[in-house]
Amino acid sequence: MSAFVRLLFLTYEIKPRTFQVKFKHSQHSRKRLRIRSRAFGTVAAPWRGPEMLLFAREKIVLLSVPKTGTSAWAAALGAQASLVLRAPPALKHMPLRRFRRRLLPLLEASGVTGLEIVAVMRAPEDWLGSWYRYRRRPALNGQPASTGSVSFDAFVRAYLAEDRPAYADLGSQARFLDPGDSGPPVDHLFRYENPGALVAFLESRLGRRIDLPRRNRSPAMPLALSPATRTRLRAERAADFALYESIAAAGSAWPPRSARAERNWR
Incomplete structure (x- = not known):
């Protein structure tokens, strides 16, 4: 497996200090191999943020969509995961298209096949609200990325601007x-606002009880949009609203894999 990790370094030109990965050594053994970028074989640091999680035996990968609670899932399930990608952001927050083109072939070449991809999506307006609150934290005061001096309505209008x-x-x-x-x-695909559906799904697939902790939640505050801004947001981000609203109560916005196979998608 160390060869696979080294291949990741070469593929993404990752600096040694920024990448950490943990891999469960064998499906026939409970021994765990923990790998750190600078010296393979050293123990990785505790989970502190959002991560992409792979469960090789259960054939599941949980993508790390930003601001959808993946820190809590990593805290709850990181110890059971076969592979944990926690840094750099471009790797742990790898979009679906990049995952299929770059990482999935490496996994399949290592014998990890038949993966089902799982993700969480947040209500679009609430997703923006989470980013707005996150960027109001004191550590960003006075920096260009801070939202401390703008209202939520102005933040959303800036997000929709051509030159953000x-x-x-x-x-x-x-x-x-x-x-x-x-x-x-x-x-x-599951809704962030209905964690029980994903808990039930993962409990059935992983064969264990899951207690989801609270992690990395921005402070609550009232957020308001004017009717004009909300209408514009829904119009200009129609794809986000349509996808979110298509998610069924029990999760998934698309036909099951067996139905999709008829379209030669796999």
């Missing part, structure tokens, strides 16, 4: 989850 300021320079959940021409969409 640094504090509103964000992507899109729909774009993150868009497979493009790389293959099918994710296999299972």
